[in-house]
Amino acid sequence: MPTFRETILTALHARLSALPASALRGDVLPERVPPDGLLVLRDGDPGEPEVTLSPVAYHYQHRAEIEAAIQGSDRDAAFDTLCASIGTTIAADRTLGGLCDWVEAEAPRPVDLPVEGAASLKAAVIPVILHYATADPLA
Template sequence: MPSKREQVIEAVGALVRGALPKATFYRNEVKQKTIPINGYVNVDDGDPGEPEVTLNPTTWIYEHEMPVEVAANATKTVKAEARLDAMLQAIGTAVAADRTLGGLCDYLQVGAASTEPLTAEGAPVSRLAVVAIVAVYGTTDPLN
């Protein structure tokens, strides 16, 4: 059975894939050179940070931050900014609908997006956003 950390990362990936079923999904990939027609999303494992520890029973409580990159190209009829905004809204809606990842974590939240252009000379106009999804969860063993 995967560790609690891995279960949470996989559940966040599944949540994002469900929110953006047409986008190409990656995990822990470097920034893509080309953006597929329906955009892409990359969920990074991130950093669980320093846990708080409670005793009796001993429990490590993490606020695990996972960066999620979302990218979109402009089309002939829709600007890259509008496509990216729709993708980000879909992720926000999915997080709001399942703040515990089906009971796997205590709370799931998403931060504000930071955006940047990705356009290279001669390429379609594109935008990239990075959002942090933070999962708060506890485990009785930090490695399992």
């Protein structure tokens, strides 16, 4: 049985998989970026929880990361569209079906990455903060 944290990350990955870009989870970047773009969800860091007692609850602000990449001639517009679609997907259900108290993305910091013998990449890491509580930090 997966942990609560894994269930939340799986739900976020499922939402990202519904986008036109290819969505991976924790994989290395492939040699080629698909035409619609590439998203890689990284598990990130749950951080130190706030703890409440009676009943015991661990309140996390888990910082996951989405690596987004676009390659091609019109990469600026395509990257902007990809980032907007991630934002729309998160805003459509900020609780991931009731698993989280709140989900929010932070603004990306895009960079252009040269690729030898091919069009350069436009890429960024998009932090996603997952607010949730659990009764056990290992459950």
